[in-house]
Amino acid sequence: MRVSLAKLFALGVLAGSSQASPVQPQHTPQVHPFTVNLSSRVPRMLEQIRSTQLLSQPVYIDTGNANGITLHDLKSFQKQWLTAFNWESEQKEINKFKHYTTLIEGLTIHFVHEKSNATDAIPLVLLHGWPGSFLEFIPIIEELTKQATTASGKKVSFDVIVPSLPGFAFSSAPPVNWTFPDSARLINTLVTQVLHYDTYALFGTDIGGGIGWELYDQYNTTVRAAHLAFLPFLPLNSAxxxxxxxxxxxxxxxxxxxTTEWSTTGEGYFLEHTTKSNTTKPNTIGLALQDNAVGQLAWIGEKFLNWSDPSAGSAPSILTHHEILRHVSxxxxxxxxxxxVVIYAQNPQGFSSAYRKARTDAPLLFSAFKYNVGFWPPALVAQTGNLVLYNNHNFGGHFPGLDNPPALLGDLREIGNYWK
Structure with a gap:
C-alpha cells in the first residue's frame, strides 16, 4: 500500500501541514507484539531498482567521493541489491528479536525489547539518529542482555529497549514542530509508564544523542545514567x-x-533538511525520493560511506555494502x-552553540570514534553533564553499533560501574 500525498499531510509528515496537540495518556498504553512483514512491498522496490537507468558515464569529471556517491558505487550497489540481497532473509533475521508497538500521545511507537535473565539487569534505552534506525543496534542487543563484567570486574547486564523514533520505520510520523524534548517525553513515557521501569540508562548517537541529552537533563529522577556518542551542541573549531x-x-x-572538513563540505544534507534558508526545503527532497529506491540509496548510502571508518566492512566493523542496503530497504x-528527513526542520535549533550543563547528578559517559563527523574533547563534554568516563577509539565512525560494535559494547557495559 502506497502512502498518498493527502495522507502525508494528514500525518503531519510534510513541513507546514496541520498542527496536532500531544495528549498525555490517561491510562497505561497497551503493548502489542509486532512482526516485521514488508513482503508485499518488495516487488515494487525490486521493480524500481531494476528499471532505474543510470548513466554510462558521469556528467562531471569523476573526483572520487568528494562530490558524493560515485556512479561506480551506485551501480555496484544496484547490482548487489538485485542479485545478492534478499529481504525475506533479512526480515527473518530481524524477527528473531522481540518487537512491539504501543500507542503514546496518539502515535504508534515501535520498539524492540529484549530482557536479560539477570534479576539486577539495568534497563538501557538505545536511541538512533538519521539515516539510522533500530537496525544500528542489532549487532549488540543480544550481547548486552548477557551477564558480563566491567573493566573493574563488576557484573553487569541489561534489559534493552530500542525505539524507532517518531517518523522512522514503523513508528508514526509526529505532528508539526515535534521537537527533541517531545521525543524525550515520549521515550520517558514508554520506559516508565508502558514498560514500568522506575529508572533506566540510555545511549544516544546523532539525533538520538540530542534526544538522549534532553532525557538526561529533564528526567533526572528516572534517567540515572547517560552514555552518548554525539552531543546537541555544535563542535568547536581549533580557534x-x-x-x-x-x-x-x-x-x-x-x-x-x-569535523572541520565535514562542516565545510559535508553538511549540505543538513541544510537541505533544516529549512534554514529560502533555498533549502526538506519537503522537496522528501517527496522527490519518497518513492525512489535508488534515489534513497544515493542519498542515504553516501552518508554511510562517507561518515564511517575508511576500513568499514573490515573487522571490527560490520558496515558492509550489504548492511547499507538493509538500512535503505x-x-x-x-x-x-x-x-x-523533516526531523531537522522540526528542530532548527536542535544543535546549539550555547553549551549548558544538564540539571542532574547522574553519571555521563561518552564514546568518541576517529571518523565521526562530530568531535567533542573531554573538556567540552564535561560542560554538558557529570562526565565520569570518556573513551576515544582509534577505529570507527558515525555509526558505532556498526562501525565498531565491540568498542561500543565494552563502553556501554561500563555503565555498570556507576549505576546506583
Missing part, C-alpha cells in the same frame, strides 16, 4: 578550542580536522523517508 585553553593530542587533532519499504 575556539584554543580560546578555551583546550589542547588536543594527535588523535583528537585528527578528529577535529574530520527498511526506509523504502516502511515508506518513512519523507517523515524522517
Amino acid at each position: 575556539q578550542l584554543d580560546a578555551q585553553n583546550i589542547t588536543l593530542n594527535s588523535l583528537e587533532a585528527f578528529e577535529e580536522s574530520v 527498511l526506509y523504502y519499504l516502511t515508506e518513512s523517508f519523507a517523515s524522517s
